[in-house]
Amino acid sequence: MDWSDPEGSSIELAVGRIPARGARTGALLINPGGPGASGLEFLSFDPVSDTLADQFDLVSWDPRGVGASAPLSCGDDVGRLRAADPDPDTEDEQAELDAAAASIASDCAASDAALLPHLGTRDVARDMEAIRRALGGEQLNYLGFSYGTQIGQQYAQMFPGRIRAMALDAVVDPDQGFEEFLLGQAVAFEDSFAISAAGCAAAGTDECGVEDLGDAYDRVRAMVERSPLRGGDEPVGPSALATATILSNYGAEGWTELGPALAAALEGDGGPLWELAASYYELGGFTSYAAVVCTDTAPPAGADAYRAFADEARDRAPRFGGSVANELAPCATWPADAIGVPSPVTAAGAPPILVIGNTGDPATPYRNAVDVAASLESGVLVTVESDGHTAYLDSTCVTAIVDDYLVALEVPQQDTVCSS
Numbered sequence: 517m518d519w520s521d522p523e524g525s526s527i528e529l530a531v532g533r534i535p536a537r538g539a540r541t542g543a544l545l546i547n548p549g550g551p552g553a554s555g556l557e558f559l560s561f562d563p564v565s566d567t568l569a570d571q572f573d574l575v576s577w578d579p580r581g582v583g584a585s586a587p588l589s590c591g592d593d594v595g596r597l598r599a600a601d602p603d604p605d606t607e608d609e610q611a612e613l614d615a616a617a618a619s620i621a622s623d624c625a626a627s628d629a630a631l632l633p634h635l636g637t638r639d640v641a642r643d644m645e646a647i648r649r650a651l652g653g654e655q656l657n658y659l660g661f662s663y664g665t666q667i668g669q670q671y672a673q674m675f676p677g678r679i680r681a682m683a684l685d686a687v688v689d690p691d692q693g694f695e696e697f698l699l700g701q702a703v704a705f706e707d708s709f710a711i712s713a714a715g716c717a718a719a720g721t722d723e724c725g726v727e728d729l730g731d732a733y734d735r736v737r738a739m740v741e742r743s744p745l746r747g748g749d750e751p752v753g754p755s756a757l758a759t760a761t762i763l764s765n766y767g768a769e770g771w772t773e774l775g776p777a778l779a780a781a782l783e784g785d786g787g788p789l790w791e792l793a794a795s796y797y798e799l800g801g802f803t804s805y806a807a808v809v810c811t812d813t814a815p816p817a818g819a820d821a822y823r824a825f826a827d828e829a830r831d832r833a834p835r836f837g838g839s840v841a842n843e844l845a846p847c848a849t850w851p852a853d854a855i856g857v858p859s860p861v862t863a864a865g866a867p868p869i870l871v872i873g874n875t876g877d878p879a880t881p882y883r884n885a886v887d888v889a890a891s892l893e894s895g896v897l898v899t900v901e902s903d904g905h906t907a908y909l910d911s912t913c914v915t916a917i918v919d920d921y922l923v924a925l926e927v928p929q930q931d932t933v934c935s936s
Contacts, residue, residue, distance in 0.1 A: 519634075529580065531647055532559050534559060534569070541923060542680070544657045545648070545659070546563055547660045547661065551582075555576030580635055581631065588801070593623055597613075597617055597843075597845070601753065602826075613845060618848075620803065636811050637812050660684050665888075669888070672861065673861045680925075681922050682867075684872065689860075690861055692884075694809065698829065701881070702829045702841065706836055708878035713771070716728075716771040725779035736789075739781070740754050745786025747780075747784075752786035761836070762836060763795055766904060810854070815844065816848060822845055860887075861892060869894055870896050871885050872885065873897070877904065877906075899934070
């Protein structure tokens, strides 16, 4: 459980492997991101091309605190936080938000106090080294997505000489702290929504469902401020509305889902919006997500400091800043100390590391990929002229580059640009 005390308590990690279908090149470790996402579940989704499935054993795992790997017990109060207004405009709404956030932190302190300090990215990277050794000690092949890119960078910093090949898609920048990362994400979602609104307007009402995506969102937001919408498994209030809209922007042309959902909401049916929000909630466990983010770098400490941070996020991103910031409001009173300090990763001595960024990615903005590729001693930047989050399998160009690199160690030219 604690890598600094290897003779102390231990935990079990659930690891899955799908054997190579053809002539085996080696094992390929894959992480889908999160934090909080299940690697075992990801393996069931055919996450790589036939080329990689033929030549590699595909290996993933539930990171500690997730799924079948020493899962956290806390989380019963998450629904209360999701029901709270992330943009409180009264003292009562702010008090309910603060209480809901503190309740989650208290629940985790009561049930998982021993494990919480040992769920950060450094621990997960050391777990990945243990998995590499358990697989026979071959050099590591790794494909990481979103938060999985942060795990990869941490591993590369610790064990640069044990890597054969590493590709990072949709990049987290470890030089950004808690506040900088979330503020950048909030602004990026705001910008992505503007792009979606333009796409909706160009497509027209028949295809998009509404004439003006921004106006429709604001009208529905005013509706759910007064009374949540029915139609899904749970009522759709301000938080679920923002979450549904944010989730729609994880893919290119998110307006194709969001526009019709907003049109239904304007008619009183919250079902389609709930389905979008639920798709986000199902990406991973909330408390395991918070347990990593709250401790990798220091969040604002205490409810007052966190409120000031959320206010800044709303100032920078009026539609989505509150939701992005206050989703992690439990960090204000999280019962485990932050153990990391923002710093760039150099990974001196590592082989070439592919760093892939979409120019229109709102979840991990493109600037992250540029900065990480520059800070890594052996970083190779691949730019993808596309919206949405992650590029592998969505871009034929990126898929070919990653496959050639992982199989044959063919390294693309620095600053390669993919347009499809």
